Amino acid sequence: MRTGSSPTRAFTAVIALALASGAALGASPAEAAQQPDLNGVWRMDGYGTVLSFQQGTLDEYQTTGVSCLKGESAQRSGPTTFETRGGQTVFRVRPGTTHDHAALHIDGSVGDRGLRRIAALPDACRHTADSGPVATFDTFWQTFEENYPFFAAKHIDWHAVRDEYRPKVHPGMDDDQLFAIFRDMVAPLYDGHVVVSDGGHRFFGQGRPGTVVPGPGLDTQIKAYVQRRDLGTGRTLQEYASGRISYADLPGGQGYLRISAFSGLAGPGATYAADRAELDKALDGIFTSRRTAHLRGLILDLRINGGGSDDLGLRVAERLTDRPYFAYAKRVRNDPADPSRHTTPQPVYVRPSPTPRYTGPVAVLTGGSTFSAGETFTQALMDRPGPTVRVGQPTQGLFSDALERTLPNGWTFSLPNEEFLTRAGKTFDGKGIPPQYGEPVFTQEEFDKQRDSAFDRAVALMNT
Template identity: 60%
Template sequence: MTMQRRSGSGTICRTVAAAALLAVTAGMALPLAPAASAQPAAPPTGVWRVDGYGEVLTLDAGHLQEYQVTGVSCVKGVAAERAGGQGGTARYTNDEGFVFTVRSKGRPDRAAFHIDGSPGDRGLRRIDALPADCLSPAPGGPVAAFDIFWQTFEENYPFFATKGIDWHAVRDRYRPRVHAGTTDAELFAVFREMISPLHDMHVAVFAGRTGTFGMARPGTVMPTKELDAKVTSYIEKRDLSGGKLRQFANGRISYAELPSRQGYLRVSGFGGYVKADDFAANSAALDEAMDAILTSANTARLRGLIIDLRINGGGSDSLGLQLAGRLTDRPYFAYAKRNRNDPADPTRFTRPQPQYVRPAAAPRYTGPVAVLTGGSTVSAGETFTQALMERPGRTVRIGEHTQGVFSDTMMRALPNGWAFMLPNEEFLTRTGATFDGPGIPPHLREPVFTDEEFEHGRDSAFDRAVAVLGRGRQHGG
């Protein structure tokens, strides 16, 4: 299943449809709310192909089963059990804490599929039966693993052209090195060499005891627990003059009020807030943290808010939209999602689904904001940054480019027990631009946690934010 992103120590493994369509080529304004539709009496059952994502689902009264399909393979994937729903909607859950919702759309051959924590829906189209490859066990061996690995990228990865990669040439170079006697170590080395030139943090191989491989964009580092702890200590000692950050949400959110009457909000991930780590529990923990931080007395006193995302390992995009809803008094466009959906044509995508930030029915802060970003701002940290770009209040980005990975990740299984992940989505601005690859640029460039900054006791981005908010200078978002 293409899951929502899970926040972690720098490892990103992730993931109500809007009726409005994003007119990216015409630059048309977007409506702010989807149209309501009546739900039929019964939820979908049968066999359904997901629009993009390389998935087929079987649904019955109590069970959901995913099949991961390509032109050369079918591998059984995630399963979930019925856990409620009403009318034309059914909800399914599994032991990993994921919640899936399937909803009828008023036609017998169309339905919608939603994963809690991932904004938007995925289209479902009814098919007569499972593909023939799904009716027998997937072939094993190194050659089959190579073919499934290569074919999955061929049919789903959207960025070969922008990264200058000839994926067919990659196959021609590496497939002759794989044969029935190829060892696990040799196959892992082949996969690693194939994907290294992508420099994509949303691409990784999980080869059990043989190893795990992923990479960051050159010149950047992955967010880790160790780096997060080092930065927390540095900020408390240097920026807060020895003061302590108030910790919330399992330490993933922290806050301090500065002598300048500015707030400092540090978010190191959009998930992992509670032990259960499911979306509903994380959402409740985020609300609890922000209720404690944004008291009426606090927001009335603040002259500015610094949001520090410089070490942010990602998580749930929906939690990012939820937090953005604490920073506005009116709804606005955040971004639009689309995914590649033609295995033979990398330029074909689904129709973009616009996503919106809506004001929270809870304490909010709507004054000036400075957002600190860097190369270790990853995934949901980046979609949250993008969701603030059209924020009605004054917002300025300071630091360095974000990592440049936005999509939910497709988690894929191989017959040898290995797994790998890759992206297949784009997050679009109102004009249809994306930031995949280079990341979102800052308005004001400052070094972020470099060796020189640490050596000389500096935090240039933080100091710039304090100065900019203190001057009240206007910057675009």
């Protein structure tokens, strides 16, 4: 779920789940009659989650075949909406076709999550969880076993991993030893959405080998290099959205648009609603009627992009088309015992914005530091009706929302459990979206020789 506010959602995304139900205070009898009766307990399709709604409070339970742990809570804020503390995350319920089915939408994410009514909380949810090393290990391993979709693609035998490491776990081991086991178990996945943290100094997360995780320091360095090398004197990047979006007009009627994140646009800790408003303000300032009428080509630089909200990426894509088109389809692993079973893919479309739009040629610059929502945005441009090319290096290979889990000992970890599909049913997880024109991206040789080969190739392509 790309609703976090950090530069790279891959390492800091927090997932909370909630559900709205019942008659809101002040609702009319007609409005109350239309509201679904969702009091009770619901199991989410995929996501290893059970939701309990009672008396205006929604409680999340994170479940596996061996565990049940209490998760987030949210309070009703409207007839069919719930919010976590401070309004950081907003959830909306959508009635299903029957009394026992519904759907949950999370602001900032794309698609809905199916809900099915169940009789009661699982038995494990009624008991205090064992917080010792063995129970913590079993919950950690089982969560991946039931939710991670990519073991086969990455040639990882997860059962062999359990056979190797579980005998090393015992009640008297210390935290350093247990954390090292978890780190060693997941390190071979090379998955930036796999993160383990004790909430203090112990932290593990990594990107694909040979790539660099985007962050504020790298973003500042590269922005200065682009300003100096690509734009030169006389042309300055105009910054928007807390510096995460910048734009400059180039010679020959071309434009350069740089987006370094789809979160934190309204500042650290901003809500999705605030980020969305800030994005719209930035896009209104960039895609003016005058500029869109005269623009001959647009270079869209995503080479340093830490991700964020998929929905915000779609809002940018809406400024780049004059007719609706297919962006991607989203599905989630939906059988704890069978990694080949998924929910029915939900198609997601880009629809033209009613504001001024640019529909001419676009060159998308990508690299290994293009993460998460930066990648779903890249994927959303692949079937764009206007001429579109990709230049640079493959993206990182992270598309799923990060499923955040809590362990019995209080540690947290995250993992992906979704796939974003092309029209042909292909995914780019692991390897990333490849460019059509391969060029080096911010290598030491490029810096030493004062080059930006990907930018120069994009300029040349826009001039043809």
